[in-house]
Amino acid sequence: MAGRALERLIRFCTFVGALAIAVMMLATCWDIVARWAANRPLHGVVELVEIMVLASAMLGLPETFLRDEQIRVDLVDSFLSQRALALLKIVALVLSVVLLAIIAVNVYQPMVDAYRFGDLKYDLGVPLYPLYGLIIFAFAASILSCAAALVRELGTGEQ
Template sequence: MHATAWALRRAVETVMAVFLMAMVALTFADVIGRRLFAAPIYGAHDITEHLMALVVFCGLPLVTAAGAHLTIDLLDRLVAQRWMGWWRALTAVLVVGLLALLAWLFVRHGLNAGRISEVSQALRVPREPLYLFMAASFALSTLAAAAIALTGPMTDPEDTHEEDPL
């Protein structure tokens, strides 16, 4: 199971890197085309908008699996105490539930977008696959949140460097 989780993580990281590189290349080409040749790339805004969503939603399961979501450490000393285990368990259940709810809502929204043929403005790119990708991202995040609730955050076995005390 652990090896499968790491293979999945590497696959998601690779897909995210490809989307990010495509977004950078498109933006670079669009700026060069606009500035030097007065010919911007038609639909670059639409494509960039979709790529940005893909990058963000590729990152969501990675951040969830690492337990790296933003947190407020104001009450960490209190919550870390043994008798507050119920609170940590309740929080984990709520996070898993909310992520699952969001996955379900995005599936519904994606199917609805397909039913009404929702498309982007300039290029008329169908939105259904994007919404379903977001749903899949939330579903993976749900699984990751459930896994870290049971086992703790995923730490990279290859990450053996010590933190610099400075």
């Protein structure tokens, strides 16, 4: 099982991701009602929804990896032995860690550039560099989740 600190971190990510979904729903509903009732739509709702989708998607990844709840199509399960499937799962976790690390490293420079050049969302004026930082944070938490799942898989062989 993952360490207590990791579980708290992942639970925090999930909570903030769920909060982002709630903000997205409320903003969309408010925009629709305000547009219908008073012809006064909520300014910047599209950008707000974009930011909340980013937050909910990225912050949902760590728990998905830790709980082994990724969407997958089991094409080879009936052809391979249990041992081969366990090995395939280990390889997939290692490749997931590598891919997440590559993406996180490659998001760093755009984050620095967005900070240096003062890039902002057009309507809301929200700086872009914290959004890149959110991606890096979420991928780092996902890497820790994958590593914990890999340790669990290597240690116990559970699925």
